[in-house]
Amino acid sequence: xxxxxxxxxxxxxxxxxxxxxxxxxxxxxxxxxxxxxxxxxxxxxxxxxxxxxxxxxxxxxxxxxxxxxxxxxxxxxxxxxxxxxxxxxxxxxxxxxxxxxxxxxxxxxxxxxxx
Amino acid sequence: xxxxxxxxxxxxxxxxxxxxxxxxxxxxxxxxxxxxxxxxxxxxxxxxxxxxxxxxxxxxxxxxxxxxxxxxxxxxxxxxxxxxxxxxxxxxxxxxxxxxxxxxxxxxxxxxxxx
Numbered sequence: 001x002x003x004x005x006x007x008x009x010x011x012x013x014x015x016x017x018x019x020x021x022x023x024x025x026x027x028x029x030x031x032x033x034x035x036x037x038x039x040x041x042x043x044x045x046x047x048x049x050x051x052x053x054x055x056x057x058x059x060x061x062x063x064x065x066x067x068x069x070x071x072x073x074x075x076x077x078x079x080x081x082x083x084x085x086x087x088x089x090x091x092x093x094x095x096x097x098x099x100x101x102x103x104x105x106x107x108x109x110x111x112x113x114x115x
Numbered sequence: 116x117x118x119x120x121x122x123x124x125x126x127x128x129x130x131x132x133x134x135x136x137x138x139x140x141x142x143x144x145x146x147x148x149x150x151x152x153x154x155x156x157x158x159x160x161x162x163x164x165x166x167x168x169x170x171x172x173x174x175x176x177x178x179x180x181x182x183x184x185x186x187x188x189x190x191x192x193x194x195x196x197x198x199x200x201x202x203x204x205x206x207x208x209x210x211x212x213x214x215x216x217x218x219x220x221x222x223x224x225x226x227x228x229x230x
Contacts, residue, residue, distance in 0.1 A: 002158060033217075042222035043159075043205060056217050090158055103149070104218060106158030 003027060004107035006091050012113045018079040021110045023091030025072055031055065031094045032074040033104060034066055038087040049074055050096075078112070086114045117142040119208050119221035127227050128196045136191040136224045138206030148189040149207040149218070150180055159205060165189060176200070196228045 045058035163174025
């Protein structure tokens with residue numbers, strides 16, 4: 001157990017729907033990162049939050065949004081889902097903003113299947 | 116911009132033989148380099164990192180990696196492979212003093228160790 005908790009583990013939904021993925025970072029970590037893993041795109045960075053504030057943005061679609069709450073847990077909202085959104089979504093956390101050589105700790109992922 | 120290339124989708128090796136998983140990077144300035152491993156149905160786990168200093172970095176589970184600045188490479192190695200080393204391996208890079216630049220991952224290399 002890495003200490004990063006992601007729910008749900010598996011999610012099956014239909015095109016056009018909206019889902020929310022949840023992440024609780026490792027105790028003491030202030031940064032949360034979201035990554036999308038798919039067979040064709042590999043591991044793509046979506047967005048990072050540090051202590052409640054957005055810190056960095058990657059290849060995140062406008063249909064996707066995220067936030068980090070005062071208790072430091074984070075949610076990734078995916079709306080108007082398309083077949084191509086089917087992927088494994090990982091949350092990772094780190095103690096600080098992630099600059100430099102700090103190690104990210106990953107959760108086990110949430111597997112989203114859009115039918 | 117920073118990028119990582121893992122030229123091999125899959126590496127096959129027999130148990131007991133040495134293994135190498137290749138990684139090359141592109142970054143402005145000096146890099147921080149990482150290797151992570153992903154076992155089936157699990158999140159990524161940190162193996163080792165290069166910050167500065169000795170070009171040979173030792174990490175978890177007997178793995179090591181060699182930093183070569185002139186060839187912009189950071190190949191992962193192990194003297195004697197185990198069947199249990201079979202997994203997906205990711206190389207990642209972040210530029211030194213890059214502000215809030217994120218950790219960029221390669222597409223991953225599947226390592227298969229046969230008995």
